[in-house]
Amino acid sequence: MTKLFAVVFFVLLGMGLPIWLVLGVSAGSMFAIEGKPLVGIAQKMLDELNSTTLLAVPFFVMAASFMQRGGIAKALVDVAAAWVGNVRGGLGVVCVAACAMFAAICGSSVATALAMGTILIPAMIERKYDRPFALGVTAASGTLGILIPPSLPLILYAIIADESVPRLFLAGVVPGLMQATIFILYVLWYGRRHNLAAEPPRSREEFWRVNIDAIPALSMPVIIAVGIYGGWVTTTETAALAAAVALLISLFYYKGFKASETLSVIGESIKNAGTIMIIIATALAFGHWITESGIPAALVQFIRDNGFSAWQFLLAINLMLIVLGMFLEVASILLIAMPILIPVLKPLGIDPVHFAIVVTVNMELALITAPVGLNLYVLATVSRTPLAIVIRGVNPFIVLMLGLLIAITYLPGISLWLPRLVYG
DSSP states (O other), X not given: XXXXXXXXXXXXXXXXXXXXXXXXXXXXXXXXXXXXXXXXXXXXXXXXXXXXXXXXXXXXXXXXHHHHHHTHHHHHHHHHHHHHOSSTTHHHHHHHHHHHHHHHHHOOHHHHHHHHHHHHHHHHHHTTOXXXXXXXXXXXXXXXXXXXXXXXXXXXXXXXXXXXXXXXXHHTHHHHHHHHHHHHHHHHHHHHHTTOOOOOOOOHHHHHHHHHHTHHHHHHHHHHHHHHHTTSSOHHHHHHHHHHHHHHHIIIIIOOSOGGGHHHHHHHHHHHHXXXXXXXXXXXXXXXXXXXXXXXXXXXXXXXXXXXXXXXXXXHHHHHHHHHHTTSOHHHHHHHHHHHHHHHHHHHTOOHHHHHHHHHHHHHHHHXXXXXXXXXXHHHHHHTOOHHHHHHHHHHHHHHHHHHHHHHHHOTHHHHHHHHHHHO
């Protein structure tokens, strides 16, 4: 039965069908062949979607749309430029810093790359930055959107693995800051080597004006952090609060769009969230069949019989996820692979929270790895640049991220230190 399932799945995938259709038809076919009523799939999907944690996904997507359209992204860029723009390659440093701040609010890599790319890529090109570098630093820094909390992939992982969302979010803080620091050091080196321009110095009055103007935007990460980690609100309530605050700030402070445009922005957000939810629904049915088929149990037994150690398993999984990331998007990989892999963690003594961050860094690589890296396509479209140039620009950052991935994989304390400090 497992071989038949693999044939059905890969044939449908090879036909180029949408991933949600591949997952749904594969699961439905297996249920039908086994003589189980298909209504069971629908019931399973409804049961799994009836999750308050999952409800956070559309709210965070909505918050990202408000921020992107409402002027919040520009305020973050301006305050980052005021603080770190006066060095060679300063706009590249600004890009990394602004992406990190934007990531601390929205939870989406694509939204982060799109918002920052719209503002910063034209500015870097105008200042004679090499186009591949400008696109590469933006695409790579945009991936921070799913590592620095809040993170939509970590919410999905929490649902699949039945883990604490706040604990997972905290686990992403130190790796996210490490990634941002590594990128900044590379940009500084690149800026000095290529004699890139620094941003002109700002007057004291302008410096303080920019900082004061950014206070509403900078308040959003504080609201999210205090809400979640202080135990005042749930993850879903925090997402709804972030969306509401982003809407109010965008409408009445930054005035990025008019009140009459609110419904169109919400409609766009719901459309994007709906795409994600359809994939989740079919993937949950897919995961249900995977679990009942005994594949995870067979994998656990195979690992035990062959004496695999934790480091060997993690190495194999990293290689597998890197390959999958070349062909599938983030949500699909998580929802296909995690139901199989998570049951293996406990027998090998691997902490599921640590594993979540290893997986997330792999998903970051997937976002900037051809041929299906979403950040590559988004920035190629925004900048009207051939995809090959964007790919050339991200290559140095992929090397840096691979080094970070190795460190996070084999030094679990990087991910687990902060959650243990806060929650024990």
